[in-house]
Amino acid sequence: MQMKLHWTYRTPKGTEAIFESEEMSVEKALLVAEDMEKTGRIKHLQFIDNQDSTWKRKDLNKYIEGIQTEPHNVIIYFDGGFDRKTKTSGLGCAIYFDQNGKSYRLRKNATVDELNTNNEAEYAALHLALQEVEFLGVHHLPITCIGDSQVVINQLKDEWPCYEEELLKWMERIENKLNELGLQPDYRVISRKRNREADHLATQALNNIEIMSTMEIDSE
Structure with missing residues (x-):
């Protein structure tokens, strides 16, 4: 929080x-x-x-x-990429959290074949991150979700309308997961340069490089 x-x-x-x-x-x-x-x-x-x-x-x-003994101060960075030639999407997320007086970073990416647009990939990347948050045991806490897609962030904040049926389905999945876990999201949009960690993970997924790691980091 x-x-x-x-x-x-x-x-x-x-x-x-x-x-x-x-x-x-x-x-x-x-x-x-x-x-x-x-x-x-x-x-x-x-x-x-x-x-x-x-x-x-x-x-x-x-x-x-x-x-203190549970993961908290959770910050999610997410990004999705879509290759039009191969119709393949790369999803990436970096999750920062504190637990037992220490700070950690979890990195995760995934390759998906059934998506059709970059915006879908962005939504799917956030959903992937929320699944990882669930695996960590995070619940009933505020979380911060950060991405470089103005479309996704502003639609989730109800500041931009969403008319695409597939994106509406992703919004519903994300809202259902948040409600299921009792999480209160704070959505923030940043530049692609500042989101390069999640962007790099998504690119690695498109290049068939699988990443899944959790490590302790310097809290400073």
């Missing part, structure tokens, strides 16, 4: 200003808040999640205690 800090800063002479931080993990938010409060100039400090819900510090500490 990602949090923002919202607080009022007061100078020694009594001038006040309101600030809001960027999004960060719950653990980081608690550390930053504790350090800020040591200055004695912070008032009305609030913890706000990405659903705009406000949390108390004690509830956040209970939340952290409850999820």
